[in-house]
Amino acid sequence: MDIIFDSGARRSFDLVIGTDGLHSHTRRLAFGPEEKPPYDAFRSPEARRELVASRLPERSRHVPRPVAAMREADDLFFDVVSQIHLPTGSSGRVALAGDAVHATSFLSGQGSSVSLVGAYVLAGEPAARADHTEAFAAYERLMRDFVETNQALATTGGTFVTPTTHEALDARNAARRTPPRSPGARAAPPTPVW
Numbered sequence: 001m002d003i004i005f006d007s008g009a010r011r012s013f014d015l016v017i018g019t020d021g022l023h024s025h026t027r028r029l030a031f032g033p034e035e036k037p038p039y040d041a042f043r044s045p046e047a048r049r050e051l052v053a054s055r056l057p058e059r060s061r062h063v064p065r066p067v068a069a070m071r072e073a074d075d076l077f078f079d080v081v082s083q084i085h086l087p088t089g090s091s092g093r094v095a096l097a098g099d100a101v102h103a104t105s106f107l108s109g110q111g112s113s114v115s116l117v118g119a120y121v122l123a124g125e126p127a128a129r130a131d132h133t134e135a136f137a138a139y140e141r142l143m144r145d146f147v148e149t150n151q152a153l154a155t156t157g158g159t160f161v162t163p164t165t166h167e168a169l170d171a172r173n174a175a176r177r178t179p180p181r182s183p184g185a186r187a188a189p190p191t192p193v194w
Contacts, residue, residue, distance in 0.1 A: 053071070125142075
């Protein structure tokens with residue numbers, strides 16, 4: 001494939017692997033433009049701020065300060081909670097990996113895991129097969145159930161990020177207050193009594 005970079009440089013490659021994230025430029029070039037969400041709130045920064053503020057309970061003692069800070073921030077980041085569902089992750093000599101093809105949404109808490117497993121599988125398949133179309137098909141077949149299972153975590157509420165009951169919220173908050181121990185770490189020695 002002959003590729004022309006933004007800088008104007010030209011290079012030739014046997015395969016192109018797009019790992020450029022949720023709003024993948026490579027995916028757009030290989031598969032066409034992504035659908036934009038039909039929300040008027042995305043049109044202006046002020047509309048975005050109003051949308052966020054309108055969704056937060058005013059009675060909560062924790063909400064007013066962050067909302068006030070958001071209203072004054074000049075670098076507000078705003079995007080939709082998104083997933084990528086494609087019938088195939090390859091087109092010709094182009095394959096996608098990570099969020100470019102399997103975005104799980106941050107609500108699943110599994111984005112990095114899915115991306116790392118996908119990169120590992122995608123790296124191995126061309127090495128194991130003579131033809132890139134067979135390699136890309138095997139990659140997609142091996143990843144499908146794993147991706148669908150992890151994407152479902154964002155919508156079923158079965159994650160640490162989005163507890164759906166008060167009990168799950170309490171358990172999550174308690175776990176966050178208890179620092180994790182590193183593998184192989186020893187328990188703290190007992191406090192001496194004087």
